[in-house]
Amino acid sequence: MSLVELIAQADERGLAASGLACLDRCVPVLGGDDDDVLRPLWASLAEGGDWAGPLAEARSALGTGGEPAGRAPGGTSQEAVTLTRRMLDAAPAGHSGAEIREWADGCSVAALQVHRLLDTAPTGATRSVAARREGRTDGTTSLSSPLVAAELRRQVRILELLSDKGTGPVGGLRQALDVSMEGRRVLRAVVSRRARGRG
Template sequence: MSLVELIDQADERGLAVSGLACLDRCVPLLGGDDEILRPLWAGLAEDAGVAEWGERLEQVRGKLGGDGEFGAADGEPGQGSGSGSGSGSGSGEDEAVLLARRMLAAAPVDRSAAGVRAWADACSVAALQIHRLLDPLKDAGDSVDARREGRTEGMSPLVAAELRRQITVLELLAGHGPAGLRPALEVSTEGRRVLRAVVSRRSRRRG
């Protein structure tokens, strides 16, 4: 089953976890530590109410300085630079940071089913595009949309790994319900460590 199909079939919890996991893996671009999103993960595990989710989200935004939004004025995630790669050191990383900030800014405070569905879908595109921008090897596909639909020929390593993690998270929640949240967090933690290492290497090369 393709990533697009998994998102279409996911329930509210699965969508919230999917979006949060994408954001969590991209935290190194926002300057956050590994525990910055833990309150949001805990809220999903505890099945905390909508109000509590919103409060925790605003606290995270305050710590990370989240602002901006997904929008055509700044370029939709996955559009505009869909053919870009991570070969450049400046503009590619700048765009990756902007995409990560939009993911945080667009997180729905009310966590409604419609809101988390739109957010999870946008985060999926943005996270794949971030990994495409930062991958030192060029992804041969025309766009991340093709990857999400199951066309995986010629994927670069970082994009392939991110796609696999997104699929795994959704499968864990679909197959195990709340019990799938802990392994989903473990999958996301692994991805965050990988991206942090990539960002660190790029920083050393620039220095």
């Protein structure tokens, strides 16, 4: 099943977790070093608690990532920073309702674009990202960027975990968080390598 189809079939909790996971993996481009900055939002999904309060705290904590306003942290691009900040700013006040589906879908696209910007993707890769989300893999839409391909696999895996009734809602969230943490470590390492290369 394609990523687009998985998002279309996901319930509200799955959509919120999918969007949150995309944001969580991209936190390193904001200069965020605190792996727990979004943990209260994960807890809110698991426990059904307040979402708006932890969301406001996350926005405040991430701020400008310790960098001067309008400047991207070393090792990233301004476009990647903008895409990640939009994910955070666009998060709805609650993790239910129609807005959460639009947010999750937007986060999916944005996260893939962030990974494309940090990798050596060929010209035209944006079109390929859209094709892969829809499950099209013909020769004209091949995606050779390993960083983007890995992010796509993580997004699919997380939605599959969240839709698996056998794991239960909390178990699925825990496994989704584990997958997302792995992706965050990968992206942080990429940002760090790029920063060293510019030093």
